[in-house]
Amino acid sequence: GKVDHECEALVLGAGPGGYSSAFRSADLGMKTILVERYATLGGVCLNVGCIPSKALLHTAAVMDEVKTMAKHGITFGAPKIEIDQLRAYKDSVIGKLTGGLAGMAKARKVQIVRGLGRFLDANHIEVDLTDGAGQDLTGKKEVVRFQKAIIAAGSQPVSLPFLPVDPRIVDSTGALLLKSVPKRMLVIGGGIIGLEMATVYSTLGSKIDIAEMMDGLMAGADRDLEKVWEKFNAGRFEKIMLKTRAAKAEVKPDGIQVTFEGENAPAEAQTYDLVLVAVGRTPNGKKIDAGVAGVQVDERGFIAVDKQMRTNVPNIFAIGDIVGQPMLAHKAVHEGHVAAEAAAGHKSYFDAKQIPSVAYTDPEVAWAGLTEEQCKAQGIAYEKGLFPWAASGRAIANGRDEGFTKLLFDANTHRIIGGGIVGTHAGDLIGEVCLAIEMGADAVDIGKTIHPHPTLGESVGLAAEAAEGHCTDLP
Ligand code: FAD
Numbered sequence: 001g002k003v004d005h006e007c008e009a010l011v012l013g014a015g016p017g018g019y020s021s022a023f024r025s026a027d028l029g030m031k032t033i034l035v036e037r038y039a040t041l042g043g044v045c046l047n048v049g050c051i052p053s054k055a056l057l058h059t060a061a062v063m064d065e066v067k068t069m070a071k072h073g074i075t076f077g078a079p080k081i082e083i084d085q086l087r088a089y090k091d092s093v094i095g096k097l098t099g100g101l102a103g104m105a106k107a108r109k110v111q112i113v114r115g116l117g118r119f120l121d122a123n124h125i126e127v128d129l130t131d132g133a134g135q136d137l138t139g140k141k142e143v144v145r146f147q148k149a150i151i152a153a154g155s156q157p158v159s160l161p162f163l164p165v166d167p168r169i170v171d172s173t174g175a176l177l178l179k180s181v182p183k184r185m186l187v188i189g190g191g192i193i194g195l196e197m198a199t200v201y202s203t204l205g206s207k208i209d210i211a212e213m214m215d216g217l218m219a220g221a222d223r224d225l226e227k228v229w230e231k232f233n234a235g236r237f238e239k240i241m242l243k244t245r246a247a248k249a250e251v252k253p254d255g256i257q258v259t260f261e262g263e264n265a266p267a268e269a270q271t272y273d274l275v276l277v278a279v280g281r282t283p284n285g286k287k288i289d290a291g292v293a294g295v296q297v298d299e300r301g302f303i304a305v306d307k308q309m310r311t312n313v314p315n316i317f318a319i320g321d322i323v324g325q326p327m328l329a330h331k332a333v334h335e336g337h338v339a340a341e342a343a344a345g346h347k348s349y350f351d352a353k354q355i356p357s358v359a360y361t362d363p364e365v366a367w368a369g370l371t372e373e374q375c376k377a378q379g380i381a382y383e384k385g386l387f388p389w390a391a392s393g394r395a396i397a398n399g400r401d402e403g404f405t406k407l408l409f410d411a412n413t414h415r416i417i418g419g420g421i422v423g424t425h426a427g428d429l430i431g432e433v434c435l436a437i438e439m440g441a442d443a444v445d446i447g448k449t450i451h452p453h454p455t456l457g458e459s460v461g462l463a464a465e466a467a468e469g470h471c472t473d474l475p
Contacts, residue, residue, distance in 0.1 A: 003124070003145045005113065007033040009343055010125060010146035012117050012288065015043020017320030017332030018152030019101055024340035025150070026108035033144055034110050035117040037130050040098035041105060043154055044321075045329040048173040051097060053196050055090040056178070057360050060203035064362060068399055081204060087178050113142060119293035122313050125149065148315050148343040151295070151303060152336065153288055155281040155321035160188070163249050168256050169275045172197060182206050182273035186258055188246050190217035192359045194278030199361045201274075202236050209239045209270065211246050211260060218359055220326075222371040224406065225422040229365050232402050241265065249275065283322045290316075307349040309339035317343055331355050354418075354437045358427035363403055366430035369418030369437045370408060381411035385443060385467025387459045389423050394454040400424045405459035407433065407446070409467050414442040419463075425456055432460050443467045 009025040011018045014036035022034040040047060066076050105112060115127035116137065129140040157171035170177075175197045181204045187194045190212030202208050210217075217240070218226050230240070244262035248269075251257075255271040285301035295311045295318075297303055303318040305311055311318050317339035320332030334352065341348035356368040375382045389395035389403040403423020410417050419433035436446055446464035451457050 002143060004142040005033055005144045007031045008147045010144055010149045011152055013152035013154055014041040015152060015154045015320060016045045016329040017336040020333040021150045021319060021336035021340040022110045023104060023108055024337050026110045028344040030344055032110045033113055035113045035127055037116045039133050041101040042098045046097050047094060048176055050329050052090050052094055052176045054360055055093040056200040057196060060200045061362060063203050118289040122293040150339045151318040151322060152320050153284040153322050155283045155327055158280045158282050160277055164251050166251050171277055175276045184272045185274045186272040187276045187278060189278035191219060195359060195361050197276055208237045210237055211241045211244050213245045215243050218365060220357060221365050221367055222420040225365050225420045228402055228422045229363060232363055281327055285322050308342040309335050309350060326355055354434055356430050356434050360427055363423045364426035365422045366426040367420035368430055368434045371418060375408060383409045383411050383467050385463040387463035387466055392459055394456055405463040407463045407467060409443050415440050429457055
């Protein structure tokens with residue numbers, strides 16, 4: 001058949017994984033083509049994920065903080081919300097970043113083919129070209145021949161089949177459009193994405209219910225951290241319904257009427273102006289005809305890879321959300337670098353000792369490495385260092401001392417194996433814990449590191465000092 005483009009490395013999908021691997025691949029001297037259906041680069045993270053959500057969470061955090069100033073003797077008037085302008089601000093943040101990526105792609109001579117790609121065999125991909133906005137197919141097709149391919153096609157929100165189709169029932173992408181501020185909102189799913197959007201909308205004025213099937217919010221987080229979050233947020237939401245699922249929804253003239261089932265289900269159906277479904281994400285592995293190229297895709301749509309991010313087909317790699325949990329941008333980026341380097345023949349492999357998670361809620365919740373629950377479940381003997389922020393000068397000065405920093409050390413080696421932080425800026429603070437785990441630091445290394453005073457970052461050193469008390473081999 002006809003071949004329109006040839007390259008050494010083809011990257012399918014331009015999310016954090018895809019653009020990182022395309023840029024690394026070009027930097028290593030390979031002729032690189034990036035296939036992306038949408039007009040802008042950046043994938044879910046930049047366009048409808050990490051970045052727009054953080055732009056709105058920043059707005060919410062400032063609005064919430066201003067309210068606390070009355071205690072300081074400073075009062076402001078009630079906020080006046082110009083929703084069009086807030087949306088424009090969020091869009092300008094996305095625009096700056098996606099524009100920056102386009103510039104970086106150009107500077108590296110990464111060629112972009114706009115369209116929906118699917119494999120023809122293990123060396124060819126066919127692209128159904130899309131129009132400028134990336135939504136509609138133009139009817140034109142182009143074929144790319146490649147030596148190596150890196151699949152970075154990402155994931156999409158899971159939908160609930162029983163929910164009717166209605167503009168008032170949205171996924172995270174719909175919620176980030178910020179069409180209006182609903183009076184009553186239901187968030188189905190108490191994971192990070194649901195709680196972040198619930199935080200934004202509640203600050204903007206929505207009355208919010210959260211329904212979560214499991215017996216706790218923020219699955220995966222240390223329960224002690226989550227408890228602090230829940231206590232702090234007790235007044236923010238109308239109802240947090242654990243062990244409860246939305247079972248039925250009907251479109252009524254005055255809203256979406258939802259019936260619940262489970263331990264904390266309200267007896268009566270509830271009516272909402274907006275329902276956000278945030279029950280997880282599903283990989284796009286079944287949509288790219290990977291099987292035609294011989295790539296094994298499991299029944300959920302995940303693609304299995306080895307430590308070099310290589311699939312069962314030697315010249316085809318896969319990275320990011322499509323290869324499995326945790327579905328996080330920083331994981332995709334690091335995997336993207338490994339795949340590009342391996343495709344270029346380097347001996348790189350993915351061997352992260354930890355992948356951090358952060359809920360950018362108020363307070364923030366951040367963790368890395370093992371949690372206490374995981375240590376117990378895996379029978380790992382550990383020591384704990386805890387520093388409550390009620391003893392932090394900076395946290396008290398900030399008027400936000402509800403948090404704490406917890407570090408976990410291997411009881412035998414005293415090396416750090418995990419850590420969690422709940423409090424303002426926890427996401428920015430967890431990086432030090434990540435580095436300590438990667439470097440194999442022990443409690444003494446961290447405790448004797450002089451941290452600047454007065455900072456929230458000091459809490460990491462002080463938590464390590466608290467654990468040092470348990471060490472038996474100190475000089
Ligand atoms: P994606 O970002 O999913 O990109 C895949 C790209 O491939 C898309 O651009 C898609 O259009 C394209 N594509 C797919 N199939 C084809 C095809 N056949 N042809 C052409 N193009 C195709 N992670 C964090 O680390 N921190 C956060 O704060 C955070 N916040 C989030 C908030 C929300 C609301 C959401 C939804 C997600 C958030 N995430 C966050 C997760 C993060 O967005 C993902 O982990 C990350 O985007 C995955 O990157 P990826 O490269 O695997 O794929």
